[in-house]
Amino acid sequence: MHGLINRSIQNFISDNFSLAVWRQVARRVGMDFEEFEPMLTYENRLTSDVIDAMTYVLGRPKSELLEDLGSYLVSHPSQEGVRRLLRFGGVGFEDFLHSLDELHDRAKLAVPNLYLPTMELDQVERGHFTLVCRGSLPGFGNVMTGILRVIADDYGALVLLDNSCISEGCEKICIKLVDRDFAQGRGFELGALVS
Amino acid sequence: MTHSEHSRVLDTLCPMHLVVSKSGDILHVGPTLRKLRPEDRYTNTLFFDHFAVNRPKMIHSIEDIHWHSGMTMHLSFRQDPSSTFKAVLVPIGEAAEIFVINLSFGIAIQESVRRFGLTNADFAATDMAIEMLYLIEAKSLAMSASHRLNLKLQIAKIAAEEQAFTDTLTGLKNRRAIDHVLARLVESNQGFAVMQIDLDFFKNVNDTLGHAAGDHVLQAAARIMVKETRVEDTVARVGGDEFTLILPDLLDARDLRAVGERLINQLERPILFHGRQCRISASIGTVWIRPDKNLVAEDILSSADAALYHSKNTGRARQTVLEDTGFNQP
Structure with a gap:
């Protein structure tokens, strides 16, 4: 698994909870290093081990934590780069949804050996979509739900998300766009300087 | 197509175009180019009032430009806020009564987008500018992550060398x-x-x-x-x-x-x-x-x-x- 993904989970744990919690998780997994390097690749097993250890240490349902991880990725100040890269996808929330189909390719373009799950957006009816996630990251549907919740706010759109149909192997999220101009939303400056 | 239809098509496909008469008068300006000079400073002005042609050299009149039809030109704004452009000119009509000049930011894209506060909507839907900006940003993030890793590895290497017991030239101890x-x-x-x-x-x-x-x-x-x-x-x-x-x-x-x-x-x-x-x-x-x-x-x-x-x-x-x-x- 790409270090960027593992490091994101690590950052989520240490930023959202504490460094002590992260150390506890790392110890439980039996890692012989302090932290993940974002530009190295690790054994796939390690990622699910870290997620399982996090669930155990924090004593909360895995799906809930993964959804929080998604929200963290696009709202925490330290992850501003992720939010910006996603917002390049579209001018409005609907536009953004349609750009998810190419997120896999976009990620690979930026970091050639980074493989995100592939996603497929279907429009069931006007303003009603389903997003199917496929790939080597079990639970990605939960992460994506968290991301969508925050990004919708970011665009100022009001959406209803239902991920009750997420099960192992098929992760489907139902998205109902209630009002695309519900609130002001957060700005996105195309040419902003990101450190 | 009527003149206004022309303009509508060009505004969508080439939002940074200009229509210029044979005498150099600016007849029409695409929406994005208009945004770069907000107070409608183009009306009743000449092309050369706004733009300098930097390359090819020695271009001072519309006839000079006409001669370079279809070739890449490098322009810049004469007044602040400045910007540089790549441009190409196409003469319209049998007697070339008018010219369409299409501009792009070229390599100055990132800086210009920042300077003029442009958004996705300021570029044609098919323009690669947004992808370009996305790539620059994504690659810079990846690059700085790599840079941090390299720095770390370098420090680790120095530490390892300091701890080593071997003289690298001779293979003897140190x-x-x-x-x-x-x-x-x-x-x-x-x-x-x-x-x-x-x-x-x-x-x-x-x-x-x-x-x-x-x-x-x-x-x-x-x-x-x-x-x-x-x-x-x-x-x-x-x-x-x-x-x-x-x-x-x-x-x-x-x-x-x-x-x-x-x-x-x-x-x-x-x-x-x-x-x-x-x-x-x-x-x-x-x-x-x-x-x-x-x-x-x-x-x-x-x-x-x-x-x-x-x-x-x-x-x-x-x-x-x-x-x-x-x-x-x-």
Whole structure:
């Protein structure tokens, strides 16, 4: 698994909870290093081990934590780069949804050996979509739900998300766009300087 | 198509275009280009009031531009806020009554988008500008992550080198290894000898035949030292042409002198480098420490150094053996 993904989970744990919690998780997994390097690749097993250890240490349902991880990725100040890269996808929330189909390719373009799950957006009816996630990251549907919740706010759109149909192997999220101009939303400056 | 239809098509497909008359009057400006000069400063002005053509050189009139139809031009705004553009011109009509000039930011895209506060909507839907900006940003993030990793690895490498016990040129041990071995021997109260060796005339080899020859001689000297000592002895290069040997468990000072003599003899044999003969010798200073002497490592090394200087000061190519007290020359 790409270090960027593992490091994101690590950052989520240490930023959202504490460094002590992260150390506890790392110890439980039996890692012989302090932290993940974002530009190295690790054994796939390690990622699910870290997620399982996090669930155990924090004593909360895995799906809930993964959804929080998604929200963290696009709202925490330290992850501003992720939010910006996603917002390049579209001018409005609907536009953004349609750009998810190419997120896999976009990620690979930026970091050639980074493989995100592939996603497929279907429009069931006007303003009603389903997003199917496929790939080597079990639970990605939960992460994506968290991301969508925050990004919708970011665009100022009001959406209803239902991920009750997420099960192992098929992760489907139902998205109902209630009002695309519900609130002001957060700005996105195309040419902003990101450190 | 009518004139206004033309404009509508061009505004969507090329939001940074201009329509200019034969006389250079600006007839129409695409929406994004208009945004760069908000107070409608284009009305009733000439193309050359706003733009300078930087390349090709010597373009001062619409006729000059006309002659470059279809070719890439490099323009810039004459007034602040400035920006540079890539541009191409297409004449319209049989007599070329009007010209369409399409602009893009070219390589200045990122800076211009920032300066003029442009958004996705300011670019044609098919324009690659947004993808370009996305890539620049994504690649910069990836690059700085890689950079941080490289920095970390470099620091780790330096630390590892500092902890290493090997001299990379000769494969011998280094000064750190000597300190380590010496500390252990001092603590164990064993008898041993420390031999400081300086190559004589080595600088001469380096100066006349170059550093490659010098390195070759150091490697050859290292092999000789390894060959003339026992497995349990420590042979280290501790400076440019300085070596330290530690020889434990010696029963007789005569053995020690014999090792020194063999070393000098062997080192004095010419060493071949690309057909050239390199000649060196060695000065040696040795201290022999009997068991249970309770000495300090620093004192042992400085005594060996003193013995070495004695060898050097009395004509080089010789050894001085110090047996606990006083100098004892062979």
